[in-house]
Amino acid sequence: MNFDFDLVVRSFPLLLVGAGVTVQITAFSVSLGMLIGMFVGIARLSNTWIIKALAAVYVDFIRGTPLLVQIFLIYFALPILVGQRIDPFIAAITACSINSGAYVAEIFRGGIQSIDKGQMEAGRSLGMTWRQTMYHIILPQAFKRIIPPLGNEFIAMMKDSSLVSVIGFEELTRRGQLIIARTYGSFEIWLSVAFIYLIMTFTISRLVDYLERRYKIDDKH
Amino acid sequence: MISIKNIHKKFGALHVLKGINAHIAEKEVVVIIGPSGSGKSTLLRCINYLEEPTEGEIVVDGIPLTSEANINKVREEVGMVFQRFNLFPHKSVLENVTLAPMTVRKMPKTEAEKVALDLLEKVGLGDKAYAYPEQLSGGQQQRVAIARALAMRPKVMLFDEPTSALDPEMVNEVLDVMKSLAHEGMTMAIVTHEMGFAREVGDRVIFMDEGRLVEEGTPEQIFNSAKEERTKAFLSKIL
Numbered sequence: 001m002n003f004d005f006d007l008v009v010r011s012f013p014l015l016l017v018g019a020g021v022t023v024q025i026t027a028f029s030v031s032l033g034m035l036i037g038m039f040v041g042i043a044r045l046s047n048t049w050i051i052k053a054l055a056a057v058y059v060d061f062i063r064g065t066p067l068l069v070q071i072f073l074i075y076f077a078l079p080i081l082v083g084q085r086i087d088p089f090i091a092a093i094t095a096c097s098i099n100s101g102a103y104v105a106e107i108f109r110g111g112i113q114s115i116d117k118g119q120m121e122a123g124r125s126l127g128m129t130w131r132q133t134m135y136h137i138i139l140p141q142a143f144k145r146i147i148p149p150l151g152n153e154f155i156a157m158m159k160d161s162s163l164v165s166v167i168g169f170e171e172l173t174r175r176g177q178l179i180i181a182r183t184y185g186s187f188e189i190w191l192s193v194a195f196i197y198l199i200m201t202f203t204i205s206r207l208v209d210y211l212e213r214r215y216k217i218d219d220k221h
Numbered sequence: 222m223i224s225i226k227n228i229h230k231k232f233g234a235l236h237v238l239k240g241i242n243a244h245i246a247e248k249e250v251v252v253i254i255g256p257s258g259s260g261k262s263t264l265l266r267c268i269n270y271l272e273e274p275t276e277g278e279i280v281v282d283g284i285p286l287t288s289e290a291n292i293n294k295v296r297e298e299v300g301m302v303f304q305r306f307n308l309f310p311h312k313s314v315l316e317n318v319t320l321a322p323m324t325v326r327k328m329p330k331t332e333a334e335k336v337a338l339d340l341l342e343k344v345g346l347g348d349k350a351y352a353y354p355e356q357l358s359g360g361q362q363q364r365v366a367i368a369r370a371l372a373m374r375p376k377v378m379l380f381d382e383p384t385s386a387l388d389p390e391m392v393n394e395v396l397d398v399m400k401s402l403a404h405e406g407m408t409m410a411i412v413t414h415e416m417g418f419a420r421e422v423g424d425r426v427i428f429m430d431e432g433r434l435v436e437e438g439t440p441e442q443i444f445n446s447a448k449e450e451r452t453k454a455f456l457s458k459i460l
Binding site for chain 2: 116118119121122123124125126127128129132136137140141144
Protein backbone atom coordinates (compact mmCIF):
# COMPACT_ATOMS: atom_id res chain seq x y z
CA MET A 1 0.00 0.00 0.00
CA ASN A 2 1.16 3.45 -0.86
CA PHE A 3 0.65 6.17 1.72
CA ASP A 4 0.04 9.39 -0.24
CA PHE A 5 1.57 11.88 2.15
CA ASP A 6 1.14 14.66 -0.37
CA LEU A 7 -2.65 14.14 -0.26
CA VAL A 8 -2.58 14.61 3.51
CA VAL A 9 -0.66 17.87 3.15
CA ARG A 10 -2.95 19.15 0.40
CA SER A 11 -6.13 18.24 2.29
CA PHE A 12 -5.03 19.48 5.66
CA PRO A 13 -6.10 23.13 5.29
CA LEU A 14 -9.61 22.03 4.24
CA LEU A 15 -9.80 19.58 7.11
CA LEU A 16 -8.73 22.31 9.51
CA VAL A 17 -11.57 24.50 8.30
CA GLY A 18 -13.88 21.57 9.13
CA ALA A 19 -12.21 21.21 12.50
CA GLY A 20 -12.92 24.89 13.15
CA VAL A 21 -16.59 24.25 12.44
CA THR A 22 -16.54 21.23 14.77
CA VAL A 23 -15.11 23.39 17.54
CA GLN A 24 -17.82 25.95 16.86
CA ILE A 25 -20.70 23.47 17.07
CA THR A 26 -19.21 21.92 20.16
CA ALA A 27 -18.65 25.24 21.92
CA PHE A 28 -22.15 26.47 21.08
CA SER A 29 -23.79 23.19 22.00
CA VAL A 30 -21.97 22.70 25.26
CA SER A 31 -22.57 26.32 26.32
CA LEU A 32 -26.27 26.11 25.54
CA GLY A 33 -26.31 22.58 26.93
CA MET A 34 -24.84 23.86 30.21
CA LEU A 35 -27.49 26.53 30.47
CA ILE A 36 -30.27 24.03 29.75
CA GLY A 37 -28.62 21.45 31.96
CA MET A 38 -28.29 23.79 34.91
CA PHE A 39 -31.98 24.69 34.89
CA VAL A 40 -33.16 21.16 34.17
CA GLY A 41 -30.81 19.76 36.82
CA ILE A 42 -32.29 22.16 39.37
CA ALA A 43 -35.79 21.40 38.10
CA ARG A 44 -35.19 17.69 38.73
CA LEU A 45 -34.79 18.59 42.40
CA SER A 46 -37.87 20.81 42.50
CA ASN A 47 -40.63 20.25 45.04
CA THR A 48 -43.27 20.99 42.42
CA TRP A 49 -44.15 17.65 40.90
CA ILE A 50 -45.04 18.97 37.44
CA ILE A 51 -41.68 20.73 37.01
CA LYS A 52 -39.90 17.66 38.29
CA ALA A 53 -41.87 15.38 35.97
CA LEU A 54 -41.27 17.52 32.88
CA ALA A 55 -37.56 17.61 33.59
CA ALA A 56 -37.50 13.85 34.08
CA VAL A 57 -39.35 13.23 30.81
CA TYR A 58 -36.89 15.43 28.93
CA VAL A 59 -33.84 13.74 30.42
CA ASP A 60 -35.25 10.24 29.88
CA PHE A 61 -36.29 10.93 26.30
CA ILE A 62 -32.94 12.39 25.28
CA ARG A 63 -30.85 9.79 27.05
CA GLY A 64 -33.06 6.98 25.80
CA THR A 65 -32.86 7.83 22.10
CA PRO A 66 -29.81 8.03 19.81
CA LEU A 67 -28.40 11.46 18.98
CA LEU A 68 -28.53 10.49 15.31
CA VAL A 69 -32.29 10.01 15.53
CA GLN A 70 -32.64 13.31 17.41
CA ILE A 71 -30.75 15.06 14.59
CA PHE A 72 -33.10 13.48 12.01
CA LEU A 73 -36.10 14.50 14.09
CA ILE A 74 -35.02 18.12 14.13
CA TYR A 75 -33.72 18.36 10.59
CA PHE A 76 -36.28 16.23 8.71
CA ALA A 77 -39.33 15.80 10.96
CA LEU A 78 -39.61 19.23 12.57
CA PRO A 79 -39.78 21.12 9.20
CA ILE A 80 -42.88 19.08 8.30
CA LEU A 81 -44.48 20.26 11.53
CA VAL A 82 -43.52 23.94 11.17
CA GLY A 83 -43.73 23.99 7.37
CA GLN A 84 -40.29 25.51 6.92
CA ARG A 85 -36.85 24.16 6.12
CA ILE A 86 -34.34 24.46 8.93
CA ASP A 87 -30.79 25.65 8.32
CA PRO A 88 -28.36 22.74 8.90
CA PHE A 89 -26.23 24.84 11.27
CA ILE A 90 -29.25 25.74 13.40
CA ALA A 91 -30.48 22.14 13.28
CA ALA A 92 -27.07 20.81 14.26
CA ILE A 93 -26.63 23.16 17.20
CA THR A 94 -30.22 22.70 18.37
CA ALA A 95 -29.97 18.91 18.32
CA CYS A 96 -26.58 18.86 20.02
CA SER A 97 -27.54 21.44 22.69
CA ILE A 98 -30.75 19.66 23.58
CA ASN A 99 -28.86 16.39 23.71
CA SER A 100 -26.02 17.79 25.79
CA GLY A 101 -28.48 19.55 28.12
CA ALA A 102 -29.90 16.24 29.29
CA TYR A 103 -26.50 14.81 30.21
CA VAL A 104 -25.37 18.07 31.81
CA ALA A 105 -28.63 18.14 33.80
CA GLU A 106 -27.72 14.83 35.40
CA ILE A 107 -24.23 16.13 36.14
CA PHE A 108 -25.65 19.23 37.82
CA ARG A 109 -28.20 17.21 39.73
CA GLY A 110 -25.48 14.95 41.07
CA GLY A 111 -23.29 17.94 41.93
CA ILE A 112 -26.07 19.74 43.79
CA GLN A 113 -27.07 16.60 45.66
CA SER A 114 -23.48 16.06 46.73
CA ILE A 115 -23.53 19.32 48.70
CA ASP A 116 -24.31 18.78 52.37
CA LYS A 117 -27.97 19.38 53.27
CA GLY A 118 -26.83 21.65 56.09
CA GLN A 119 -25.68 24.25 53.56
CA MET A 120 -29.21 24.83 52.29
CA GLU A 121 -30.53 24.82 55.85
CA ALA A 122 -27.93 27.36 56.96
CA GLY A 123 -28.83 29.64 54.05
CA ARG A 124 -32.56 29.32 54.64
CA SER A 125 -32.22 29.79 58.40
CA LEU A 126 -30.55 33.15 57.70
CA GLY A 127 -33.64 34.30 55.85
CA MET A 128 -32.26 33.82 52.36
CA THR A 129 -34.74 32.47 49.83
CA TRP A 130 -34.29 29.10 48.16
CA ARG A 131 -33.12 30.87 45.03
CA GLN A 132 -30.61 33.09 46.84
CA THR A 133 -29.19 30.11 48.68
CA MET A 134 -28.96 28.13 45.45
CA TYR A 135 -27.15 30.98 43.72
CA HIS A 136 -24.76 32.09 46.47
CA ILE A 137 -24.14 28.86 48.35
CA ILE A 138 -25.04 25.65 46.55
CA LEU A 139 -24.20 26.25 42.90
CA PRO A 140 -20.70 27.72 43.44
CA GLN A 141 -19.75 24.68 45.49
CA ALA A 142 -21.44 22.21 43.16
CA PHE A 143 -19.86 23.78 40.10
CA LYS A 144 -16.34 23.16 41.33
CA ARG A 145 -17.13 19.52 41.93
CA ILE A 146 -18.58 18.93 38.47
CA ILE A 147 -15.72 20.35 36.43
CA PRO A 148 -14.32 16.88 35.61
CA PRO A 149 -17.62 15.36 34.40
CA LEU A 150 -18.40 18.56 32.50
CA GLY A 151 -15.03 18.21 30.78
CA ASN A 152 -15.91 14.66 29.81
CA GLU A 153 -19.21 15.88 28.43
CA PHE A 154 -17.36 18.50 26.36
CA ILE A 155 -15.13 15.81 24.88
CA ALA A 156 -18.04 13.45 24.24
CA MET A 157 -19.95 16.24 22.49
CA MET A 158 -16.97 17.06 20.30
CA LYS A 159 -16.80 13.46 19.09
CA ASP A 160 -20.57 13.06 18.79
CA SER A 161 -20.82 16.23 16.74
CA SER A 162 -19.41 14.15 13.85
CA LEU A 163 -22.97 12.79 13.56
CA VAL A 164 -24.25 16.07 12.13
CA SER A 165 -22.30 15.19 8.97
CA VAL A 166 -25.36 13.11 8.02
CA ILE A 167 -27.42 16.24 7.39
CA GLY A 168 -24.69 17.52 5.11
CA PHE A 169 -23.30 19.98 7.57
CA GLU A 170 -19.64 20.50 6.76
CA GLU A 171 -17.78 19.91 9.97
CA LEU A 172 -14.62 17.84 10.19
CA THR A 173 -16.06 14.41 9.41
CA ARG A 174 -18.15 15.66 6.49
CA ARG A 175 -15.10 17.49 5.05
CA GLY A 176 -13.21 14.21 5.19
CA GLN A 177 -16.02 12.38 3.37
CA LEU A 178 -16.13 15.05 0.66
CA ILE A 179 -12.37 14.94 0.09
CA ILE A 180 -12.45 11.14 -0.11
CA ALA A 181 -15.28 11.31 -2.66
CA ARG A 182 -12.96 13.30 -4.89
CA THR A 183 -9.61 11.62 -4.21
CA TYR A 184 -10.45 8.04 -3.04
CA GLY A 185 -7.79 8.51 -0.35
CA SER A 186 -9.80 6.79 2.40
CA PHE A 187 -6.83 5.65 4.41
CA GLU A 188 -4.93 8.94 4.44
CA ILE A 189 -7.95 11.15 5.04
CA TRP A 190 -9.65 9.10 7.78
CA LEU A 191 -6.33 8.81 9.54
CA SER A 192 -5.89 12.59 9.31
CA VAL A 193 -9.44 13.19 10.54
CA ALA A 194 -8.89 10.86 13.50
CA PHE A 195 -5.60 12.61 14.27
CA ILE A 196 -7.23 16.04 14.31
CA TYR A 197 -10.04 14.84 16.62
CA LEU A 198 -7.44 13.34 18.91
CA ILE A 199 -5.46 16.58 19.10
CA MET A 200 -8.62 18.53 19.91
CA THR A 201 -9.95 16.17 22.58
CA PHE A 202 -6.50 15.82 24.10
CA THR A 203 -6.18 19.59 24.35
CA ILE A 204 -9.53 19.85 26.11
CA SER A 205 -8.76 17.11 28.58
CA ARG A 206 -5.46 18.83 29.48
CA LEU A 207 -7.34 22.10 29.91
CA VAL A 208 -9.86 20.45 32.21
CA ASP A 209 -7.05 18.84 34.22
CA TYR A 210 -5.50 22.26 34.60
CA LEU A 211 -8.76 23.84 35.78
CA GLU A 212 -9.34 21.01 38.20
CA ARG A 213 -5.84 21.36 39.64
CA ARG A 214 -6.17 25.11 39.92
CA TYR A 215 -9.40 24.79 41.88
CA LYS A 216 -7.81 22.14 44.09
CA ILE A 217 -4.95 24.46 45.00
CA ASP A 218 -7.14 27.32 46.10
CA ASP A 219 -9.80 24.87 47.13
CA LYS A 220 -13.01 26.31 48.50
CA HIS A 221 -12.08 29.92 47.85
CA MET B 222 -42.04 35.89 71.69
CA ILE B 223 -42.60 32.32 70.52
CA SER B 224 -45.76 30.36 71.04
CA ILE B 225 -46.03 26.74 70.08
CA LYS B 226 -49.48 25.17 70.04
CA ASN B 227 -50.19 21.48 69.76
CA ILE B 228 -47.35 20.71 67.36
CA HIS B 229 -47.26 17.27 65.78
CA LYS B 230 -44.57 16.07 63.43
CA LYS B 231 -44.60 12.79 61.58
CA PHE B 232 -41.85 11.42 59.38
CA GLY B 233 -43.84 8.81 57.50
CA ALA B 234 -45.02 6.36 60.14
CA LEU B 235 -42.67 7.80 62.73
CA HIS B 236 -44.48 10.12 65.11
CA VAL B 237 -41.68 12.39 66.36
CA LEU B 238 -43.61 15.17 68.07
CA LYS B 239 -46.88 14.29 69.75
CA GLY B 240 -48.61 17.54 70.56
CA ILE B 241 -46.15 19.98 72.04
CA ASN B 242 -47.32 23.18 73.72
CA ALA B 243 -44.69 25.66 74.78
CA HIS B 244 -44.06 29.33 75.13
CA ILE B 245 -40.87 31.32 75.13
CA ALA B 246 -41.00 34.83 76.53
CA GLU B 247 -38.86 37.74 75.45
CA LYS B 248 -35.33 37.66 76.89
CA GLU B 249 -35.93 34.20 78.24
CA VAL B 250 -33.33 31.47 77.91
CA VAL B 251 -35.02 28.11 77.54
CA VAL B 252 -32.96 24.95 77.57
CA ILE B 253 -34.46 21.82 76.08
CA ILE B 254 -33.06 18.53 77.34
CA GLY B 255 -33.97 14.91 76.84
CA PRO B 256 -32.67 11.60 75.49
CA SER B 257 -31.72 11.19 71.81
CA GLY B 258 -34.74 10.73 69.64
CA SER B 259 -36.99 12.56 72.07
CA GLY B 260 -37.79 15.13 69.36
CA LYS B 261 -36.03 18.12 70.89
CA SER B 262 -34.04 19.01 67.77
CA THR B 263 -37.11 18.53 65.61
CA LEU B 264 -39.06 20.90 67.85
CA LEU B 265 -36.33 23.52 67.55
CA ARG B 266 -36.25 23.09 63.76
CA CYS B 267 -40.02 23.57 63.62
CA ILE B 268 -39.65 27.04 65.14
CA ASN B 269 -38.00 28.36 61.97
CA TYR B 270 -39.76 25.85 59.74
CA LEU B 271 -36.72 23.87 58.68
CA GLU B 272 -39.15 21.11 59.57
CA GLU B 273 -42.75 21.69 58.64
CA PRO B 274 -45.05 20.60 61.46
CA THR B 275 -47.63 18.04 60.39
CA GLU B 276 -50.16 19.73 62.63
CA GLY B 277 -50.33 22.67 65.02
CA GLU B 278 -49.53 26.34 65.09
CA ILE B 279 -46.37 28.32 65.69
CA VAL B 280 -46.31 32.08 66.10
CA VAL B 281 -43.00 33.93 66.30
CA ASP B 282 -42.96 37.59 67.32
CA GLY B 283 -46.60 37.91 66.29
CA ILE B 284 -46.04 36.33 62.87
CA PRO B 285 -47.84 33.02 62.28
CA LEU B 286 -45.84 30.56 60.20
CA THR B 287 -48.44 30.09 57.55
CA SER B 288 -47.11 31.34 54.22
CA GLU B 289 -43.76 31.21 52.46
CA ALA B 290 -43.42 35.00 52.86
CA ASN B 291 -44.09 34.79 56.60
CA ILE B 292 -41.63 31.95 56.96
CA ASN B 293 -38.88 33.98 55.32
CA LYS B 294 -39.76 36.94 57.51
CA VAL B 295 -39.55 34.82 60.66
CA ARG B 296 -36.26 33.34 59.54
CA GLU B 297 -34.84 36.85 59.26
CA GLU B 298 -35.69 37.38 62.93
CA VAL B 299 -34.65 33.95 64.18
CA GLY B 300 -30.98 32.99 64.09
CA MET B 301 -29.95 29.37 64.16
CA VAL B 302 -26.74 27.66 65.15
CA PHE B 303 -26.26 24.06 64.06
CA GLN B 304 -24.50 21.13 65.60
CA ARG B 305 -22.20 20.85 62.59
CA PHE B 306 -21.66 24.61 62.12
CA ASN B 307 -22.67 24.58 58.44
CA LEU B 308 -20.37 27.44 57.53
CA PHE B 309 -20.06 28.17 53.83
CA PRO B 310 -16.69 26.58 52.95
CA HIS B 311 -16.17 28.54 49.74
CA LYS B 312 -16.46 31.89 51.49
CA SER B 313 -14.13 33.61 53.94
CA VAL B 314 -15.16 34.08 57.54
CA LEU B 315 -16.04 37.70 56.80
CA GLU B 316 -18.11 36.73 53.73
CA ASN B 317 -19.91 34.07 55.75
CA VAL B 318 -21.06 36.78 58.13
CA THR B 319 -21.87 39.49 55.57
CA LEU B 320 -23.72 37.35 53.00
CA ALA B 321 -27.18 37.29 54.58
CA PRO B 322 -27.29 40.96 55.66
CA MET B 323 -26.26 41.95 52.11
CA THR B 324 -28.64 39.65 50.23
CA VAL B 325 -31.61 39.66 52.58
CA ARG B 326 -31.40 43.06 54.26
CA LYS B 327 -29.77 44.72 51.24
CA MET B 328 -27.18 46.23 53.55
CA PRO B 329 -24.33 48.00 51.71
CA LYS B 330 -21.08 46.02 51.71
CA THR B 331 -19.06 48.50 53.78
CA GLU B 332 -21.70 48.61 56.49
CA ALA B 333 -22.16 44.83 56.49
CA GLU B 334 -18.41 44.38 56.88
CA LYS B 335 -18.29 46.82 59.74
CA VAL B 336 -21.09 44.96 61.52
CA ALA B 337 -19.38 41.65 60.78
CA LEU B 338 -15.99 42.75 62.09
CA ASP B 339 -17.60 44.01 65.31
CA LEU B 340 -19.38 40.68 65.78
CA LEU B 341 -16.25 38.67 65.02
CA GLU B 342 -14.42 40.80 67.58
CA LYS B 343 -17.16 40.02 70.06
CA VAL B 344 -16.83 36.26 69.59
CA GLY B 345 -13.06 36.62 69.85
CA LEU B 346 -12.20 36.07 66.21
CA GLY B 347 -11.43 39.56 64.98
CA ASP B 348 -8.12 38.31 63.59
CA LYS B 349 -9.72 35.50 61.56
CA ALA B 350 -11.92 37.60 59.28
CA TYR B 351 -9.99 36.67 56.16
CA ALA B 352 -9.41 33.02 57.00
CA TYR B 353 -11.51 30.26 55.49
CA PRO B 354 -13.65 27.92 57.61
CA GLU B 355 -11.43 24.88 57.00
CA GLN B 356 -8.49 26.74 58.54
CA LEU B 357 -10.34 27.13 61.84
CA SER B 358 -10.83 24.75 64.74
CA GLY B 359 -14.32 23.44 65.50
CA GLY B 360 -14.79 25.87 68.36
CA GLN B 361 -13.74 28.78 66.19
CA GLN B 362 -16.06 27.66 63.39
CA GLN B 363 -18.97 27.49 65.78
CA ARG B 364 -18.23 30.98 67.05
CA VAL B 365 -18.20 32.23 63.46
CA ALA B 366 -21.56 30.51 62.98
CA ILE B 367 -22.90 32.42 65.97
CA ALA B 368 -21.56 35.69 64.58
CA ARG B 369 -23.12 34.85 61.22
CA ALA B 370 -26.53 34.36 62.81
CA LEU B 371 -26.18 37.50 64.93
CA ALA B 372 -25.36 39.60 61.86
CA MET B 373 -29.03 39.47 60.92
CA ARG B 374 -29.83 41.15 64.27
CA PRO B 375 -32.23 38.36 65.22
CA LYS B 376 -34.71 38.67 68.03
CA VAL B 377 -34.37 35.00 68.90
CA MET B 378 -31.45 32.60 68.68
CA LEU B 379 -31.92 28.84 68.34
CA PHE B 380 -29.03 26.54 69.23
CA ASP B 381 -29.24 22.93 68.09
CA GLU B 382 -26.68 21.00 70.15
CA PRO B 383 -24.03 23.66 69.46
CA THR B 384 -21.25 21.90 71.34
CA SER B 385 -21.96 18.24 70.53
CA ALA B 386 -19.57 18.08 67.58
CA LEU B 387 -16.73 19.80 69.41
CA ASP B 388 -13.63 18.44 71.07
CA PRO B 389 -14.03 18.78 74.84
CA GLU B 390 -11.44 21.52 75.21
CA MET B 391 -13.37 23.73 72.77
CA VAL B 392 -16.76 23.44 74.40
CA ASN B 393 -16.22 26.26 76.85
CA GLU B 394 -15.20 28.90 74.34
CA VAL B 395 -18.55 28.40 72.61
CA LEU B 396 -20.55 28.24 75.83
CA ASP B 397 -18.87 31.47 77.00
CA VAL B 398 -20.09 33.28 73.91
CA MET B 399 -23.59 31.93 74.51
CA LYS B 400 -23.47 33.01 78.14
CA SER B 401 -22.56 36.56 77.24
CA LEU B 402 -25.42 36.59 74.73
CA ALA B 403 -27.81 35.45 77.43
CA HIS B 404 -26.57 38.17 79.76
CA GLU B 405 -27.21 40.76 77.07
CA GLY B 406 -30.84 39.72 77.11
CA MET B 407 -31.07 37.67 73.92
CA THR B 408 -34.08 35.38 73.72
CA MET B 409 -32.66 31.90 73.30
CA ALA B 410 -33.85 28.32 72.85
CA ILE B 411 -31.06 25.81 73.33
CA VAL B 412 -31.00 22.07 72.80
CA THR B 413 -28.01 20.74 74.66
CA HIS B 414 -26.51 17.97 76.74
CA GLU B 415 -24.42 20.44 78.76
CA MET B 416 -26.31 20.23 82.04
CA GLY B 417 -23.93 22.53 83.90
CA PHE B 418 -24.61 25.19 81.31
CA ALA B 419 -28.37 24.58 81.45
CA ARG B 420 -28.33 25.00 85.19
CA GLU B 421 -26.22 28.15 85.09
CA VAL B 422 -27.72 30.03 82.16
CA GLY B 423 -31.22 28.66 81.67
CA ASP B 424 -34.22 30.56 82.97
CA ARG B 425 -36.34 27.53 82.30
CA VAL B 426 -35.62 23.91 81.44
CA ILE B 427 -37.89 21.75 79.33
CA PHE B 428 -37.54 17.98 79.52
CA MET B 429 -38.77 16.04 76.50
CA ASP B 430 -39.13 12.31 75.98
CA GLU B 431 -40.67 10.30 73.16
CA GLY B 432 -42.08 13.34 71.41
CA ARG B 433 -43.79 14.78 74.47
CA LEU B 434 -43.02 17.64 76.78
CA VAL B 435 -42.76 15.74 80.03
CA GLU B 436 -41.88 18.45 82.47
CA GLU B 437 -40.73 22.02 82.62
CA GLY B 438 -39.56 24.37 85.31
CA THR B 439 -36.65 26.39 86.59
CA PRO B 440 -33.28 24.62 86.50
CA GLU B 441 -33.56 24.33 90.28
CA GLN B 442 -36.91 22.52 90.04
CA ILE B 443 -35.87 20.19 87.24
CA PHE B 444 -32.40 19.26 88.42
CA ASN B 445 -33.07 19.09 92.16
CA SER B 446 -36.71 18.19 92.57
CA ALA B 447 -38.12 16.75 89.36
CA LYS B 448 -41.66 15.50 89.74
CA GLU B 449 -41.85 13.04 86.86
CA GLU B 450 -40.24 9.61 87.08
CA ARG B 451 -38.94 9.82 83.52
CA THR B 452 -37.19 13.12 84.24
CA LYS B 453 -35.56 11.66 87.33
CA ALA B 454 -34.51 8.53 85.46
CA PHE B 455 -32.93 10.58 82.67
CA LEU B 456 -31.13 12.95 85.01
CA SER B 457 -29.82 10.12 87.19
CA LYS B 458 -28.14 8.65 84.12
CA ILE B 459 -26.36 11.81 83.04
CA LEU B 460 -25.65 13.79 86.19
